[in-house]
Every structure is written in structure tokens, then in C-alpha cells.
Amino acid sequence: MHSNSLLTVRGLTAGYSGLAVVFDADLIVEPGEMVGIVGPNGAGKSTLLGAIGGAVKATGGEVRFRDTNVLGMKPESIVRRGLALVPEGRHIFTDLTVAENLQLGLTARRDRSSRAQAMAAMADLFPVLKTHADHKAGHLSGGQQQQLAIARALVAEPDVIMLDEPSLGLAPTVVRDVFGVMAEIRARGTAIVVVEQRAHLVIGTATRTHVLREGRIRDTLTPAEENDEARLAHAYFGTELSTP
Amino acid sequence: MMQVIIDALSNGGLYGLAALGVGLVFGVMRLINFAHGELITCAAYLLVVCLPWGLLPAILISLAAGTVLALLLELGVFSRLRGADPAVLLIASFGVSVLLQRAYEAIFSAFPRSGQAAAWLSEVWDVGGSQISRGSVVTVVLTLALLGGMKLAIEHTPAGLQLRAASSDFKTAQLLGVRSSRVIAAAFAASGLLAAVVGFIVFTQRGQVDPQFGVNITILALVGTVIGGLGSLMGAAVGGMAVGATISVLSNALGNDRIYTYSVLFLLVIVVLLVKPSGIFGQATLKERV
Numbered sequence: 132m133h134s135n136s137l138l139t140v141r142g143l144t145a146g147y148s149g150l151a152v153v154f155d156a157d158l159i160v161e162p163g164e165m166v167g168i169v170g171p172n173g174a175g176k177s178t179l180l181g182a183i184g185g186a187v188k189a190t191g192g193e194v195r196f197r198d199t200n201v202l203g204m205k206p207e208s209i210v211r212r213g214l215a216l217v218p219e220g221r222h223i224f225t226d227l228t229v230a231e232n233l234q235l236g237l238t239a240r241r242d243r244s245s246r247a248q249a250m251a252a253m254a255d256l257f258p259v260l261k262t263h264a265d266h267k268a269g270h271l272s273g274g275q276q277q278q279l280a281i282a283r284a285l286v287a288e289p290d291v292i293m294l295d296e297p298s299l300g301l302a303p304t305v306v307r308d309v310f311g312v313m314a315e316i317r318a319r320g321t322a323i324v325v326v327e328q329r330a331h332l333v334i335g336t337a338t339r340t341h342v343l344r345e346g347r348i349r350d351t352l353t354p355a356e357e358n359d360e361a362r363l364a365h366a367y368f369g370t371e372l373s374t375p
Numbered sequence: 376m377m378q379v380i381i382d383a384l385s386n387g388g389l390y391g392l393a394a395l396g397v398g399l400v401f402g403v404m405r406l407i408n409f410a411h412g413e414l415i416t417c418a419a420y421l422l423v424v425c426l427p428w429g430l431l432p433a434i435l436i437s438l439a440a441g442t443v444l445a446l447l448l449e450l451g452v453f454s455r456l457r458g459a460d461p462a463v464l465l466i467a468s469f470g471v472s473v474l475l476q477r478a479y480e481a482i483f484s485a486f487p488r489s490g491q492a493a494a495w496l497s498e499v500w501d502v503g504g505s506q507i508s509r510g511s512v513v514t515v516v517l518t519l520a521l522l523g524g525m526k527l528a529i530e531h532t533p534a535g536l537q538l539r540a541a542s543s544d545f546k547t548a549q550l551l552g553v554r555s556s557r558v559i560a561a562a563f564a565a566s567g568l569l570a571a572v573v574g575f576i577v578f579t580q581r582g583q584v585d586p587q588f589g590v591n592i593t594i595l596a597l598v599g600t601v602i603g604g605l606g607s608l609m610g611a612a613v614g615g616m617a618v619g620a621t622i623s624v625l626s627n628a629l630g631n632d633r634i635y636t637y638s639v640l641f642l643l644v645i646v647v648l649l650v651k652p653s654g655i656f657g658q659a660t661l662k663e664r665v
Contacts, residue, residue: 224547
């Protein structure tokens with residue numbers, strides 16, 4: 132394992148009110164990488180992401196981000212260090228305008244001098260947010276809200292952005308747009324950790340994809356192994372399928 | 376008639392300030408702070424104690440006292456209960472409320488303390504044949520200016536934006552880097568400051584303060600925040616104003632008999648909540664707090 136990775140998670144155990152949901156998870160993220168986390172419903176994907184971002188209480192292990200163990204820190208301290216989490220369900224402030232939502236994203240910025248440029252860059256990446264800047268965010272469509280949630284995290288220019296099920300509830304064409312945006316984010320040098328229930332969306336494009344089942348990482352696949360259905364199925368369901 | 380309108384406005388403004396004070400803390404913590412009344416009482420006691428040094432120093436000390444006591448409650452009690460069940464917070468605030476009332480009793484005795492804050496406030500103006508009390512005119516100006524200022528600060532400053540975000544979804548605000556402890560401390564400080572202003576106004580009306588001084592207005596302010604919709608800051612202020620104005624109009628119409636005024640008031644409250652259970656400006660569902 133690399134010792135100076137951007138993000139290193141070791142032996143992470145986390146859960147809710149004393150009940151562990153994720154056990155002994157290890158993963159690393161290097162600059163500009165995209166790391167996928169897939170697995171069946173209830174595998175603990177969101178819990179793993181939440182524990183890394185400080186939103187879920189971790190009971191053991193280590194989350195080392197740029198040489199600091201951030202485990203146990205408040206979520207606001209972690210995002211201010213450059214490790215952003217976009218939780219499942221988007222959590223847009225529907226009563227605030229689109230512009231106000233984006234402005235809140237600036238809270239976590241480390242570099243205070245170039246706020247205007249960051250906002251302009253978001254308008255570039257998500258033109259629809261610019262046209263709706265003064266509308267209530269609650270009036271946006273699902274896909275637009277997802278874009279806003281991603282943009283809101285990106286204006287802080289994090290080193291790593293963690294996205295929990297960005298495709299949830301979106302039409303297939305919109306999902307393609309969102310994944311297109313993710314490719315662009317990576318091209319700008321921001322690393323991505325993405326949780327997906329639909330494995331095929333991720334494995335082909337991510338640097339590595341970890342398969343989580345019943346709270347443990349069972350396997351790790353690379354894009355070359357995208358079509359290894361038997362291996363994926365085994366990692367996913369834990370049983371040998373009877374298909375040849 | 377003129378006096379009825381001005382009374383309604385001034386009482387509405389007063390209860391609006393009290394409700395906004397309660398609503399600020401509720402917004403960020405989902406804490407119904409029963410001890411808000413004791414912030415009002417504390418400020419009023421310090422006002423009466425410091426009056427011999429002049430009105431302005433007394434007001435400043437009283438404002439500072441309300442703010443500092445609110446921050447002390449947050450640091451000493453509520454910050455230690457983060458993540459606790461809302462019921463625990465509620466009971467804790469109730470405990471703090473009773474404790475402070477007994478403390479006031481121990482320090483200042485259960486008998487009311489009287490003082491004359493500003494004699495000219497109790498005089499009347501003669502406007503076109505109708506008599507208008509100066510106190511209520513000053514109250515209208517003061518409360519509307521403060522409410523307007525708070526509205527500007529909440530809607531047009533970065534800190535206000537963070538406060539609104541934290542009030543609507545605390546966990547998401549944290550994920551965006553909003554510092555939870557600072558936002559909560561700011562809400563308590565603002566709440567304490569507003570409580571002190573309320574304490575000043577009520578004191579100029581009553582001319583005396585006792586350990587239960589702030590209890591009644593706080594309960595009615597709580598009703599106002601519920602009417603306005605819990606979680607909406609401006610909703611709380613408007614709800615409080617509605618309750619205050621209604622009380623004023625009702626007591627003018629029904630005479631000063633509290634029984635009738637409050638019966639009709641709470642009847643109206645029940646009707647509003649039956650028609651719109653989440654309050655006039657309330658969101659349908661409230662998200663869970665830290």
C-alpha cells in the first residue's frame with residue numbers, strides 16, 4: 132500500500148448506535164483517480180462513504196487524508212481540508228436559490244481569493260445552473276438538482292469528491308450527462324469516489340472498483356475486468372452462479 | 376382606533392422579536408428553549424439594577440447580559456448534549472428555566488423589583504384628538520427596525536445564509552463546511568440579544584420585574600413560532616407578530632379580562648393548526664438534527 136496516497140482508508144469499521152455496518156475496509160485514492168464502490172442494496176456503501184466524510188461515526192480504523200488522520204473529525208473540518216461528500220438524495224436546500232446553494236459551497240473553500248473564478252467555472256461546467264441561478268432550487272428537475280449538488284461541492288475545489296449514488300432516480304440520458312460531468316471533473320485533476328448500485332455504470336470507467344457485500348470489500352475490479360460477469364456475480368452475491 | 380392599531384403593531388412587534396429569538400435557536404438545534412424567558416428576565420433585572428448609573432449604560436449592560444447568559448447556556452449545558460434526543464434537550468431547557476427562576480428568587484427575592492426606565496415613554500401624544508402612548512410608538516419603531524435589520528442580516532449576509540441553511544438541513548450544511556458550533560453559538564447570541572430587547576420593552580410597560588417576568592411572553596412566543604411554522608426564521612417572526620397583534624386586538628375588544636382573550640386566541644391557534652399543521656410558513660417535514 133502506498134504510504135503517501137492522497138486518501139488512505141485502513142481497517143475502517145463504522146455503523147450506527149453501536150451496530151457495525153462496514154467492517155475493516157481498506158481503500159486508497161490517488162490524485163485524479165476515480166474509485167468505484169459497488170454492491171447490492173444494504174451492503175454498507177453509503178455508510179462507508181459517510182464514515183470517510185465524517186457524517187457517520189466510525190468505531191475503528193484510520194482515514195488518512197493528505198497526511199492527517201481525519202477519523203473522528205467533524206464533517207465541516209473534513210470538507211474544509213478538501214475531502215467533499217455529496218450524500219445520497221442530493222440534499223439541495225430547496226427553499227434557497229440555485230445561486231445561494233452554490234454560494235454555500237464556497238464555505239469550505241481553502242483559497243478565499245478566487246471565489247468568482249470558481250463560480251464562473253461552475254457556470255461553464257453546468258450551464259443550466261447559470262440560467263436558473265435566481266430560481267428556487269426546489270424548482271429544478273431531479274437531474275438538475277444532482278448537477279447542483281455536485282457543483283456545490285466542486286466550488287470549494289476539493290481534492291477528492293465522494294458521490295453517493297449520483298444516478299439515483301435519474302433518467303438514463305441524464306445519468307449519461309452526470310457521468311460525462313464526472314469525466315470532466317477527473318480531467319481537471321479532482322479525484323472521485325463514486326458509490327453506485329448499478330455496477331456496470333462504474334467498472335468500465337473507474338480506475339478501480341471495490342465490490343462491497345455485507346459490509347466487507349469482497350473484490351476489486353479494474354476496467355479490463357469489466358466483462359468478467361462470473362467474478363462480479365461472485366463478489367456481488369457470494370455464491371457461484373450455475374451459469375457457465 | 377389609532378391607539379388600537381398602534382397597540383396591535385407594538386405588541387405584534389414585541390412578540391415577533393420574542394418568537395424570532397426562540398425560532399433562531401430552534402432552527403439550528405431543534406431545541407424548544409424554555410429558558411428563553413429567563414434570558415428576558417435576566418436582562419430586565421440587570422436593567423433595573425443598573426438604572427442608577429443612567430439609562431444608556433443600563434441598557435447596554437442589560438443587552439450584554441442577555442447575550443452572555445445565552446452563550447453560557449449553550450456552552451455550559453446544550454453543547455454538552457449534542458446529538459441527544461430532542462426530548463432530552465427540551466427537558467434540559469425546562470430544567471435550566473426553573474433553575475434560573477429559583478436563582479433570581481434567591482438573588483433578588485420573589486417580590487417584584489420596580490424602577491422607572493424612561494419616564495417620558497409613559498406620557499401620551501395628542502394626535503388629532505386621539506391619545507397615543509409614546510411607549511407603544513417607540514416599541515413599534517424599535518421592533519420593526521430590529522425585525523427589518525434581522526431580516527436583512529438573515530437574507531443578505533453570508534452568515535445569514537449559513538444560518539438559513541443550517542436551520543433547514545443541519546447535516547448537509549455541515550457537509551458544505553458550515554461550522555456547526557459557530558452557527559449554534561451565533562444563534563444563541565442573537566437569541567439572547569433579542570431576549571434582552573424584549574426584556575427592556577416589557578419592563579418599560581410594566582415598570583417592575585419578578586422571577587417569572589419572561590415566562591408568559593415566552594410561552595406565547597412559542598405559540599407564535601408554531602403558528603409561523605417551526606424551522607422558518609421569518610415564519611417564526613411573523614407568527615409571533617400575529618399572536619401579539621391578536622392578543623392586543625382581542626384585549627381591546629373583549630376588555631382586559633385575560634380569560635376571554637386567551638380563550639379566543641388559542642381557539643384561533645387550534646383552527647390555524649387544523650388547517651395547516653406545519654404552520655403558515657412551515658415545511659411539510661422537518662429533517663433530523665445533529
